[in-house]
Amino acid sequence: MTAKPGRRTQEERRATTRAKLLEAAAACLLERGYAATTVSEVQERAGVARGTLLHHFPTKVELMVAATEHVVDQRVEQFRLAAAEIPADEDRLDALVDLAWRDLSSPVFFTAMELWMAARTDAELRSAVLVLEERLFQRMRESYASVLDDQAGDLAVPLEFTIDVLTGLSITAMLSGKLGPRQPLLDKWKQALRLLVEGQS
Amino acid sequence: MTAKPGRRTQEERRATTRAKLLEAAAACLLERGYAATTVSEVQERAGVARGTLLHHFPTKVELMVAATEHVVDQRVEQFRLAAAEIPADEDRLDALVDLAWRDLSSPVFFTAMELWMAARTDAELRSAVLVLEERLFQRMRESYASVLDDQAGDLAVPLEFTIDVLTGLSITAMLSGKLGPRQPLLDKWKQALRLLVEGQS
DNA sequence: CTAGAAACAGTCCAAGCGTACGGTATCTCT
DNA sequence: AGAGATACCGTACGCTTGGACTGTTTCTAG
Numbered sequence: 001m002t003a004k005p006g007r008r009t010q011e012e013r014r015a016t017t018r019a020k021l022l023e024a025a026a027a028c029l030l031e032r033g034y035a036a037t038t039v040s041e042v043q044e045r046a047g048v049a050r051g052t053l054l055h056h057f058p059t060k061v062e063l064m065v066a067a068t069e070h071v072v073d074q075r076v077e078q079f080r081l082a083a084a085e086i087p088a089d090e091d092r093l094d095a096l097v098d099l100a101w102r103d104l105s106s107p108v109f110f111t112a113m114e115l116w117m118a119a120r121t122d123a124e125l126r127s128a129v130l131v132l133e134e135r136l137f138q139r140m141r142e143s144y145a146s147v148l149d150d151q152a153g154d155l156a157v158p159l160e161f162t163i164d165v166l167t168g169l170s171i172t173a174m175l176s177g178k179l180g181p182r183q184p185l186l187d188k189w190k191q192a193l194r195l196l197v198e199g200q201s
Numbered sequence: 202m203t204a205k206p207g208r209r210t211q212e213e214r215r216a217t218t219r220a221k222l223l224e225a226a227a228a229c230l231l232e233r234g235y236a237a238t239t240v241s242e243v244q245e246r247a248g249v250a251r252g253t254l255l256h257h258f259p260t261k262v263e264l265m266v267a268a269t270e271h272v273v274d275q276r277v278e279q280f281r282l283a284a285a286e287i288p289a290d291e292d293r294l295d296a297l298v299d300l301a302w303r304d305l306s307s308p309v310f311f312t313a314m315e316l317w318m319a320a321r322t323d324a325e326l327r328s329a330v331l332v333l334e335e336r337l338f339q340r341m342r343e344s345y346a347s348v349l350d351d352q353a354g355d356l357a358v359p360l361e362f363t364i365d366v367l368t369g370l371s372i373t374a375m376l377s378g379k380l381g382p383r384q385p386l387l388d389k390w391k392q393a394l395r396l397l398v399e400g401q402s
Numbered sequence: 403c404t405a406g407a408a409a410c411a412g413t414c415c416a417a418g419c420g421t422a423c424g425g426t427a428t429c430t431c432t
Numbered sequence: 433a434g435a436g437a438t439a440c441c442g443t444a445c446g447c448t449t450g451g452a453c454t455g456t457t458t459c460t461a462g
Contacts, residue, residue: 009460013408033322035236038450049410051453056408060451110321117318119376120311121234130376157389164369165362171372172365175320175331188358195400196393214428214440239418250442252422257440261419 018056018066020046025067026074030111034118039063065128068115072132075108076139083143092148093197097162097190099147103140104166110174158196165189219257221247223271226264230272231312235319240264266329269316273333276309277340284344294398297348298363298391304341305367311375359397366390 008016024045028037039060043053057063082102086095103109119129141159148155166189173179225246229238240261244254258264283303287296304310320330342360349356367390374380380387 013459017409031322033319035319036322039452040450050413051411051455052409054452058452114318116372116376117315118234118236121232121237126376133376157386160383160386161366161390161393164367164373165365167369167372168365168367171317171368175317175327175334182361185358185361189362192362192397192400195396199393199396199400218440240420241418252443253441255420259420 014056017046017048017052020048021053021056021063022067022070025063026071026108026111029067029071029114030107034114061122061124064115064118064125068112068119068125068129068132071108071112071115072136075103075106075112076136078106078108079103079140079143083147086147093193094190096144096147096159097166097186097193099144100162100166101186104163104170109170113171155197157200158193161196162189162193215257218247218249218253219267221249222254222257222264223268226268227272227275227309227312230268230315231308235315262323262325265316265319265326269313269320269326269330269333272309272313272316273337276304276307276313277337279307279309280304280341280344284348287348293349294394295391297345297360298367298387298394300345300348301363301367302387305364305371310371314372356398358401359394362397363390363394 021042025037025042028042028045032041039053040050042063043050046053053063057066079099082099086099115125115129116133119126144159145151145153148159150156150159169179169182169185173182179185222243226238226243229243229246233242240254241251243264244251247254254264258267280300283300287300316326316330317334320327341364345360346352346354349360351357351360370380370383370386374383
């Protein structure tokens with residue numbers, strides 16, 4: 001029964017601080033990259049004291065693992081929201097492509113990429129990321145399937161191709177920042193996808 | 202005119218040492234990742250003295266830039282060799298997919314990815330990588346076009362899709378190390394690619 | 403009111419990067 | 433061919449920063 005403002009329960013205090021830390025870590029990963037992300041900077045960005053971070057995450061890897069989980073949850077959540085906003089009268093395949101592109105070109109995606117790349121060579125981080133990847137892919141596929149009305153999984157292969165194409169597109173356009181002449185490719189892929197779906201049935 | 206073995210010109214000495222350093226840097230990037238790559242370890246792996254590395258590359262970024270160039274050249278070279286080995290009687294589209302996959306799942310590709318990701322948040326490295334990326338893509342497209350006998354560029358779009366699909370495939374399978382259920386996708390993409398090429402003409 | 407949890411502040415140790423300097427091999431000019 | 437100039441190699445050092453630790457204070461819960 002803590003109604004007084006500024007009077008929060010322990011769990012609330014812990015949660016808000018933890019959230020601030022994870023948000024700061026994610027922002028740092030996005031702006032500075034994994035290599036330049038230090039616990040000191042995360043601590044400063046979060047506006048907490050030195051020992052506070054240690055209290056929540058004894059080691060840097062534990063912070064990174066938690067940050068990964070946070071980022072994954074963000075991606076899943078953004079994805080669900082975007083999927084829910086799709087108008088019912090829109091073409092399902094076009095909607096799928098737009099939905100996937102919104103995810104795969106978003107800042108959260110690049111933040112996740114930083115962690116994924118780091119996990120490749122860091123055993124501890126890697127084992128944690130692997131199970132989170134499983135969860136992420138699972139949830140994503142569910143949302144995709146709901147957009148397509150494809151419970152049977154008949155469109156699994158074209159879906160996989162769509163994800164991979166857009167992933168590749170996002171990566172290859174990462175540095176220049178702009179899609180450049182690849183922008184029309186999104187529309188072209190919509191056509192191609194339709195062709196593939198018709199062709200396989 | 203230095204014919205005596207063990208008697209090398211300055212330029213030769215410089216070149217071999219430089220090559221050893223770049224090779225060591227690339228190996229370190231692949232095994233440890235960018236974040237854990239230190240100049241000390243590169244120096245140890247190369248088997249040279251501390252100041253030697255510094256004489257060639259005064260700063261770490263300069264070393265990384267040179268390493269990027271080295272890795273890019275390796276990719277281009279491996280690519281040309283692989284392209285030359287393709288038997289004349291093989292289906293051109295199938296050959297294209299295999300060729301692209303050999304590149305995009307190779308160790309050199311992941312080494313390059315480390316540098317690409319690092320370049321995203323490092324201004325100095327980024328500007329260097331951007332011009333190298335231009336060169337890389339240019340050369341790659343030339344080789345691809347030669348495999349396809351497509352000087353006119355009619356197959357540019359399906360080619361782009363192929364590269365992006367396989368890039369995405371490689372990335373999403375990066376952590377688990379094995380393609381898993383995605384292995385058959387390579388064959389499925391060959392079919393899809395054929396469909397796309399026929400469909401657009 | 404007291405026990406325990408959370409947040410704060412200051413510090414230690416190790417490692418990384420960059421600098422300085424002496425020694426040695428190679429090139430070049432006469 | 434010899435001597436000076438140039439370029440390269442190797443070692444030792446200092447500055448800075450990152451990551452992990454300990455003690456103290458504030459706040460919540462019973």
